[in-house]
Amino acid sequence: MPVNESAAAEAEMMTEAEMTTDGASGAGADAGTGTWEPRIVAFCCNWCSYAGADLAGTSRKQYPANIRIVRVPCSGRINPQYILRAFQRGADGVMVAGCHPGDCHYTTGNYYTRRRFSVVQRFLEYVGLHPDRFSGHWISGSEGEKFVQTAREFTEKVRSLGPNEKMRDVL
Amino acid sequence: MAEKLVTSEGLFTMVEKLLGRAQVTAPREENGIAVFGPVNSAGQVELDGPLPVIPEKSVVFPQSETLLRMDLGGEVPKVEAVEPEGEQVILGVRPCGLQAFARLDRVFLEGAFVDPQYRRRRDHTLIIALTCPTVKRSCFCRAFGYGPSDGSGADLQLTRLPGGSFHLETLTERGGEFVAEMEKEGIAGLTDAGAEAGSAARAEKARVERLAERSAAAVSTEGVVEGLDGMYDDPYWAQLAERCISCGICTYLCPTCHCFDICEKARGPEAERYRCWDTCLFSNYTLMAGGANPRPTVRERLRNRLYHKLNFFNHRYGEFLCVGCGRCVEHCPTNIDIRKVMAKAAARSRAQGVSVNG
Amino acid sequence: MSEAIKTAAPVEGEPMPAELKTAEIPTRRGPAPGDPEFLGALRDCCRSLLAEGHVQRIIAYRETPDSLRPEVAFFASPEETGDLVWDLFCNTNICKYLLDYRTFEGRIGVVVKGCDARGVVQLINDMQIPRDKVEIIGICCPGQIDPAKVESAAGEAWVSRVVAGPDSVEIVTEEGTEMRVPLESVLTDRCLSCRKPNPPVADVVFGEDQKGRISDEVFEQIAELERMSSAERDAFWNRHFERCIRCFACRNVCPACSCTKCVFDQQEPDWLAGERNQANQHFFQITRAVHVSGRCTGCEECDRVCPVGIPLRLMNKKLWKDVKDLFDSPLPGTKLGVRSPLVMWDPKDADSFE
Numbered sequence: 117m118p119v120n121e122s123a124a125a126e127a128e129m130m131t132e133a134e135m136t137t138d139g140a141s142g143a144g145a146d147a148g149t150g151t152w153e154p155r156i157v158a159f160c161c162n163w164c165s166y167a168g169a170d171l172a173g174t175s176r177k178q179y180p181a182n183i184r185i186v187r188v189p190c191s192g193r194i195n196p197q198y199i200l201r202a203f204q205r206g207a208d209g210v211m212v213a214g215c216h217p218g219d220c221h222y223t224t225g226n227y228y229t230r231r232r233f234s235v236v237q238r239f240l241e242y243v244g245l246h247p248d249r250f251s252g253h254w255i256s257g258s259e260g261e262k263f264v265q266t267a268r269e270f271t272e273k274v275r276s277l278g279p280n281e282k283m284r285d286v287l
Numbered sequence: 288m289a290e291k292l293v294t295s296e297g298l299f300t301m302v303e304k305l306l307g308r309a310q311v312t313a314p315r316e317e318n319g320i321a322v323f324g325p326v327n328s329a330g331q332v333e334l335d336g337p338l339p340v341i342p343e344k345s346v347v348f349p350q351s352e353t354l355l356r357m358d359l360g361g362e363v364p365k366v367e368a369v370e371p372e373g374e375q376v377i378l379g380v381r382p383c384g385l386q387a388f389a390r391l392d393r394v395f396l397e398g399a400f401v402d403p404q405y406r407r408r409r410d411h412t413l414i415i416a417l418t419c420p421t422v423k424r425s426c427f428c429r430a431f432g433y434g435p436s437d438g439s440g441a442d443l444q445l446t447r448l449p450g451g452s453f454h455l456e457t458l459t460e461r462g463g464e465f466v467a468e469m470e471k472e473g474i475a476g477l478t479d480a481g482a483e484a485g486s487a488a489r490a491e492k493a494r495v496e497r498l499a500e501r502s503a504a505a506v507s508t509e510g511v512v513e514g515l516d517g518m519y520d521d522p523y524w525a526q527l528a529e530r531c532i533s534c535g536i537c538t539y540l541c542p543t544c545h546c547f548d549i550c551e552k553a554r555g556p557e558a559e560r561y562r563c564w565d566t567c568l569f570s571n572y573t574l575m576a577g578g579a580n581p582r583p584t585v586r587e588r589l590r591n592r593l594y595h596k597l598n599f600f601n602h603r604y605g606e607f608l609c610v611g612c613g614r615c616v617e618h619c620p621t622n623i624d625i626r627k628v629m630a631k632a633a634a635r636s637r638a639q640g641v642s643v644n645g
Numbered sequence: 646m647s648e649a650i651k652t653a654a655p656v657e658g659e660p661m662p663a664e665l666k667t668a669e670i671p672t673r674r675g676p677a678p679g680d681p682e683f684l685g686a687l688r689d690c691c692r693s694l695l696a697e698g699h700v701q702r703i704i705a706y707r708e709t710p711d712s713l714r715p716e717v718a719f720f721a722s723p724e725e726t727g728d729l730v731w732d733l734f735c736n737t738n739i740c741k742y743l744l745d746y747r748t749f750e751g752r753i754g755v756v757v758k759g760c761d762a763r764g765v766v767q768l769i770n771d772m773q774i775p776r777d778k779v780e781i782i783g784i785c786c787p788g789q790i791d792p793a794k795v796e797s798a799a800g801e802a803w804v805s806r807v808v809a810g811p812d813s814v815e816i817v818t819e820e821g822t823e824m825r826v827p828l829e830s831v832l833t834d835r836c837l838s839c840r841k842p843n844p845p846v847a848d849v850v851f852g853e854d855q856k857g858r859i860s861d862e863v864f865e866q867i868a869e870l871e872r873m874s875s876a877e878r879d880a881f882w883n884r885h886f887e888r889c890i891r892c893f894a895c896r897n898v899c900p901a902c903s904c905t906k907c908v909f910d911q912q913e914p915d916w917l918a919g920e921r922n923q924a925n926q927h928f929f930q931i932t933r934a935v936h937v938s939g940r941c942t943g944c945e946e947c948d949r950v951c952p953v954g955i956p957l958r959l960m961n962k963k964l965w966k967d968v969k970d971l972f973d974s975p976l977p978g979t980k981l982g983v984r985s986p987l988v989m990w991d992p993k994d995a996d997s998f999e
């Protein structure tokens with residue numbers, strides 16, 4: 117599937133199937149063990165943070181299984197609706213990650229991202245979402261370590277908040 | 288039937304008692320707007336306000352409701368019908384709301400298919416009507432042959448008396464049972480209405496009927512159906528549609544509009560089928576697979592709504608689907624006024640009459 | 646206001662035609678509303694625009710028997726302009742009707758207040774309609790009256806007409822009784838805090854510049870919300886969103902909502918499901934607000950039409966406040982040739998990413 121065509125579909129599939137069936141990772145409201153694990157959706161740019169996550173994987177650095185990555189062609193492709201949809205379908209936290217400013221594969225995509233999400237972030241907070249449930253990061257393809265670090269910290273923050281109920285639309 | 292007198296404190300206590308055993312819907316104020324909505328304390332009930340914007344219908348026909356629950360995970364899919372649960376009370380229904388329930392009953396309950404959700408909700412809803420304390424300029428109930436004191440269709444009817452107490456009439460057996468139950472509970476302030484309270488209630492009803500009389504002079508149903516019969520292709524609809532923004536206000540606020548959509552939602556192997564309000568003013572309403580749309584523009588959509596209210600329903604059920612509550616008149620952002628449509632149709636029928644007769 | 650961003654950032658897409666880049670200060674001025682000559686002059690102006698072929702259509706208002714509710718009307722010939730009206734009940738923002746004329750061959754005149762004119766400019770800036778297709782007939786607006794407020798002031802009596810003075814209005818009822826109430830008590834909510842009652846761009850203007858009414862109430866309410874805890878804000882918005890009937894009137898009147906296919910009407914994927922639950926209500930409200938941010942002209946037409954009183958201004962103005970804070974751009978619709986700050990960027994932008 118060409119990546120730019122499939123971003124929305126991938127987000128949709130991720131949230132519908134993986135989020136609700138709890139995937140293989142064991143995250144989510146785990147009925148079996150009674151322990152709750154946060155579900156986190158990370159929208160990652162194909163050229164940087166996704167590669168960063170990949171690098172973390174190949175160099176055997178562990179990032180929490182709570183993170184479900186949705187690959188997008190550029191952070192500029194991330195529509196605020198994706199964030200809302202992730203929360204609707206059960207995410208407890210959502211992360212947006214792109215190339216460092218100046219390094220966007222498409223030159224300027226992440227500059228738009230930065231403007232858009234600085235507004236959206238404040239607004240989500242304003243309508244009553246806890247500010248720690250949404251965050252944005254710049255992570256390059258060589259920053260496997262930063263990806264792992266960010267993922268861990270974010271997971272811990274969300275864990276301490278407990279399950280998100282706001283906007284949740286599960287059965 | 289029986290007539291009681293209840294102080295406003297007595298009514299307050301009655302509502303508090305009801306809250307424990309039923310879902311109570313009543314007029315309440317939200318951000319300066321009167322709406323019918325669920326209340327969870329008697330203090331929220333606001334009976335003296337204007338006609339609530341959100342209509343009564345949501346009690347028997349909610350904005351969305353689940354019809355089926357499905358589990359598609361197993362070898363054999365499991366499908367189970369969802370029945371609405373519990374008892375409901377709707378308090379403060381205006382006469383136009385009662386008329387609207389009667390119209391909805393015909394749609395959902397008459398004929399071969401009886402809508403089970405609606406049936407269940409209707410059977411488990413106690414209706415306490417309210418004689419309109421005020422009559423707005425947009426009200427035109429009198430054009431449809433009833434008025435602001437007409438409690439037909441309710442189980443009980445409240446009338447606010449000048450002193451602040453309420454006159455409470457029982458109109459059905461179910462209403463009688465309710466009052467008996469309340470009396471058994473010993474509600475302070477609930478007593479038999481004496482002759483004085485009875486005549487005060489009649490005077491109040493006469494007063495609001497006089498107020499409504501003003502609109503009767505301005506709006507008439509005479510010739511409306513006949514006029515519309517010959518107006519389907521009139522350029523008038525395009526003129527009206529030019530300024531209609533094709534929103535959902537007139538239909539969603541209308542106490543008799545009853546169109547719905549049926550949708551499904553699936554989360555993994557589990558799924559639900561629900562229905563939710565829909566409106567003929569939205570372009571998606573008649574959009575078909577493949578992209579064809581038999582009502583492609585606002586002209587056809589707006590015309591459909593007005594015909595449904597003033598003509599189609601009459602041909603099928605012999606009465607108007609508009610009950611004259613005035614909500615669409617008051618809230619249309621572009622001042623499209625169904626009363627003017629009625630006047631236009633009446634004028635057309637008069638003109639036709641002249642040409643036929645000579 | 647500084648326009649540093651506009652010049653610092655390379656603007657992508659079609660360049661604005663050079664002649665649109667300066668604000669237009671009209672030289673032709675007509676009498677002000679309230680002046681006995683006003684209505685005649687306005688009608689003459691519209692009539693001659695049509696008669697001389699400068700415009701082929703005029704979007705304005707027409708008198709109706711209910712004097713509190715004039716209708717939006719579309720005038721195609723000079724003869725029709727006899728019942729064209731403009732008074733303090735012309736609440737409807739007519740700018741959005743321009744979109745019905747996207748493919749119309751000919752020019753369209755619009756009779757606009759300050760807030761409507763911003764909508765027209767925004768539609769031009771969003772490339773929905775070319776500037777030279779629109780004749781902007783602006784009116785410096787003394788503030789509009791809310792018919793519902795007049796009716797409730799009159800109580801049980803039916804209002805027959807309202808005579809507006811500079812500070813008070815006289816309400817005459819059908820029974821012939823008269824009462825005088827302060828103008829401010831019957832003005833629409835949006836007019837009570839309107840800072841920009843004068844059309845920023847126009848081809849002809851009626852009246853001298855109005856001061857407007859400077860009220861910080863909305864921004865104070867926003868600040869109060871910002872001081873609340875997440876949980877309190879959550880409860881606040883849940884309470885309001887719950888009431889939304891999803892009539893989409895707020896979208897349909899909005900000059901910043903100009904997509905030909907709205908995401909809320911899309912069926913595959915069905916971004917906004919029909920089910921009325923808080924998740925979907927939030928999805929609708931947040932998406933609408935965010936989507937117009939940076940282009941919302943603050944006309945508050947959405948607030949006016951919302952039948953259930955959702956305080957949309959508390960979202961729109963919050964977003965505007967943040968956009969202005971972060972990117973320092975002028976209020977949308979106040980200048981020709983300005984692009985939305987959210988479709989531009991600057992390498993020096995504030996960075997909330999980590």
Ligand code: SF4
Binds near residue numbers: 537541609625
């Ligand atoms: S059509 Fe209008 S006046 Fe008639 S019942 Fe519906 S909302 Fe009320």
Ligand code: SF4
Binds near residue numbers: 382383421428611
């Ligand atoms: S239309 Fe008639 S019944 Fe309905 S609120 Fe108005 S006066 Fe009452």
Ligand code: SF4
Binds near residue numbers: 532533538618
């Ligand atoms: S409320 Fe008015 S503008 Fe909206 S769809 Fe109905 S007639 Fe059209």
Ligand code: SF4
Binds near residue numbers: 898942944
């Ligand atoms: S969002 Fe509301 S205030 Fe902003 S431009 Fe649209 S209609 Fe006007």
Ligand code: SF4
Binds near residue numbers: 893896947951952955
């Ligand atoms: S106008 Fe009000 S009720 Fe209608 S969709 Fe907008 S916010 Fe909801």
Ligand code: FES
Binds near residue numbers: 189215
């Ligand atoms: S390519 Fe990574 S943010 Fe644009």
